[in-house]
Amino acid sequence: MDLITITDPRSPVSEAYRTLRTNLQFSSLEDPIRTLVVTSPAPDEGKSTTVANLAVTLAQGGRRTVLVDSDLRRPALHTLFDLKSEPGLTNLMLEEDGEPFLQETTVDGLRLLSSGPKPPNPADMLGAQKLDKIIESLAKDADIVLFDAPPVIAVTDAAVLGAKVDGVLLVISAGKTRRDHAQRAKELLEKANVRIIGAALANAPKDSTIGEY
Numbered sequence: 043m044d045l046i047t048i049t050d051p052r053s054p055v056s057e058a059y060r061t062l063r064t065n066l067q068f069s070s071l072e073d074p075i076r077t078l079v080v081t082s083p084a085p086d087e088g089k090s091t092t093v094a095n096l097a098v099t100l101a102q103g104g105r106r107t108v109l110v111d112s113d114l115r116r117p118a119l120h121t122l123f124d125l126k127s128e129p130g131l132t133n134l135m136l137e138e139d140g141e142p143f144l145q146e147t148t149v150d151g152l153r154l155l156s157s158g159p160k161p162p163n164p165a166d167m168l169g170a171q172k173l174d175k176i177i178e179s180l181a182k183d184a185d186i187v188l189f190d191a192p193p194v195i196a197v198t199d200a201a202v203l204g205a206k207v208d209g210v211l212l213v214i215s216a217g218k219t220r221r222d223h224a225q226r227a228k229e230l231l232e233k234a235n236v237r238i239i240g241a242a243l244a245n246a247p248k249d250s251t252i253g254e255y
């Protein structure tokens with residue numbers, strides 16, 4: 043278990059996640075965000091780490107939270123929480139009226155839907171209408187549902203999924219994400235009618251871990 047919001051909730055980084063939680067809530071006072079995708083322009087920019095810590099922080103704040111590993115290409119959340127990779131989302135996609143396969147985490151109020159077995163066609167799977175129903179049913183039974191997703195520029199998954207949810211949070215990694223990649227990711231998401239609700243700065247030098255936008 044390597045999630046700082048669990049292992050060291052009093053650290054400045056955990057405090058920064060609480061600021062991100064607050065900003066998220068304030069960014070949507072009129073129309074609260076119930077379903078949110080976290081992604082980034084390129085690989086290895088801290089998407090999974092960010093979405094997992096944000097989910098922990100929301101649950102610690104009393105919100106019934108569901109975390110979904112919809113990065114079907116490089117699923118990572120089950121490892122972060124020491125849980126099983128399947129059954130998960132891809133199993134659910136094949137069921138008529140299946141149980142949701144949610145696994146309890148060590149954090150009260152936080153449940154994980156793992157990725158499930160890797161499908162040959164992740165983007166098609168995320169584009170299927172069946173997923174709309176799954177998102178709806180998960181949201182019915184939670185205050186907020188967070189989704190991990192592959193990077194925006196390499197594959198269409200995040201844009202396809204992003205169009206089905208209330209908003210997308212873009213992770214930008216300090217010293218790593220290229221400026222033109224950030225711009226390109228924004229354009230790709232906007233073209234897909236995705237609502238970008240903000241950006242979170244990962245890997246920032248001390249004292250400014252999470253930035254505003």
Ligand SMILES: Nc1ncnc2c1ncn2[C@@H]1O[C@H](COP(=O)(O)OP(=O)(O)OP(=O)(O)O)[C@@H](O)[C@H]1O
Nearest residue numbers: 084085086087088089090091092116118244245246
């Ligand atoms: N804020 C951070 N500071 C330092 N290292 C970090 C930070 N966030 C993540 N990392 C490390 O960077 C690596 C990639 O992080 P993570 O898996 O969260 O990225 P990702 O964007 O989800 O990657 P992928 O594209 O493979 O899905 C991991 O080894 C993680 O431990």
Ligand SMILES: [Mg+2]
Nearest residue numbers: 089090113118
């Ligand atoms: Mg990841």
